[in-house]
Amino acid sequence: MEIAIISGKGGTGKSSISAAFATLNGEVVLADCDVDAANLYLLFNPSHEEEEVYIAGSKAVIDYSLCTNCGLCVSYCRFDAISLIDDKVSISEIACDGCVLCSRICPDNAITMVPNNKSMMYSGSFRNGKMVYGRLAPGEENSGKLVNMVREKAKQTAKANGLDTIILDGPPGIGCPVISTLTGVDKVVIVTEPTISGLHDMQRVMGIVHKFNLKAYVIINKYDLNTSMSTQIRKWCKESNIEIAGELPFDKNMVEAMVQKKSIIEFNPNINISKKIKRIWNKITNQKK
């Protein structure tokens, strides 16, 4: 079973809740799909048994010994990445989309494509099973392909080790990496918080969940920071036929656990919030699709 944890809004507690789910009972495969800001490895310090380079597209580079500064590439580029500065052709690495068109049309073969090969995928073991995570190099396009690679590896790892449960800690937002995290999963958990942004972003991410016809559960994290907003979220979920798996209070222990590099369950399984998380997990996993 693959369970994805997403939120729309960042910082609602996806990773802390994923970490708790991953340490509740039996061994699991934990996959960090937030490749742009991977964090779970900080808590679990997994062994690096395998690593793989991820090629995140390529960037156009000019060979000035061949370039005649004719400017043809400038007129073809639709990403405003190429300009003539003092009659010299210049490519902005930031704006280049890697479409290869300039390289194809250059009459002097002066443009080559250099692969972006600084992104990595790692897999190994942590104290409650196996872990897979990706780290996208800064500035690169988060196309969702690295997320796909992480998920594929997580599935293989689960199969090879006879593990049934794959927990996917998702990225914020609603773009391609989120879509890649969601496609084909068995269940989706949306972690929200009682703020206007939390509600708006949850509504936007539900648009994606509906497109893929997935079963979603909502967790209202830190519900007691604004109880009237929590009521509003509950109301919206009811009207939209979305099940609320549970509500968690604001608890400083969640931060303290992170500081000690533990999940809240490892920090103290007997406190109220840990018990609540366990109940939520049982509710989500005991229901059929």
Add this chain to the structure above:
Amino acid sequence: MIKIAIASGKGGTGKTFIATNIFYTLLQNNYKAMLVDCDAEAPNDTAFFDAELTESNEVTQQVPVINIDTCTFCGKCHEYCNYNAIFILPPMKIIKVIEDLCHGCGACSVACKFGAISEKPVSLGQVALYSINGLPSLIEARMNIGVMSPVTVIKAAIKQIDNNADFIIMDAPPGTSCPFIQTVASADYVILVTEPTPFGLSDLKQSVETLKKIDKSYGVIINRTGLGNSSVQDYLFKENIPLLLEIPFKKEIAGLYSRGKIVSESDSSFAVQLLTVAENISKQYGNSNNKR
């Protein structure tokens, strides 16, 4: 004029909180300020103001349309497409454009020697302009649900900035990949907002590395101090990175923010702190020789 981007590697550290409060404080102090919500996947800035929509423009991208009658199924367009957005089965005479994968680069149109490819615009999102107290001062980038990347919509929003303003405050998307880079690339200064936790520190380090690479000036605001530990402060001290402000965790702040209220409206000492941060940055980096 100065463009300040408010960014963070980690989501939920308080980017929108800082951006909206600085912007509000600047307006209160009679500066001509603009707020640009560049978090096109999850824009929320308008919720904090009594903002009136004055203009909304569709952001589109060109995607190919293939005329089956003139297509020879030679496969050249498929070969030119670097995004696998053209699916072709020549023996079956099947060719399809997968619009979701298309980046609108136009390579297929160049590739086709038979004039079988034309283009049509598809919507990616909107850039909306809002007025506050009758003055056009808020630009929002909003990506359509289901679109893969917010970058084009963000770029379109940045193009609409009125360069006559004293302060441009840009609320950046989380992370350090393309959407973040597109936003901070046009800024004179970047305020990184973090929280004093291991996750906050790790993502802060990644943001700092990225900003160093593109040679941007930056400083840090630590939000919710009192929770977590002092590792972020230690890191800033060690790396000699300016700590602009520390905002203690208070349930009242969280409560006000959650209801879409501006904290600096009721908390005058907080307003003074934010104003000082913004004015100091402007003095030091304003009207800089920003290359873009």
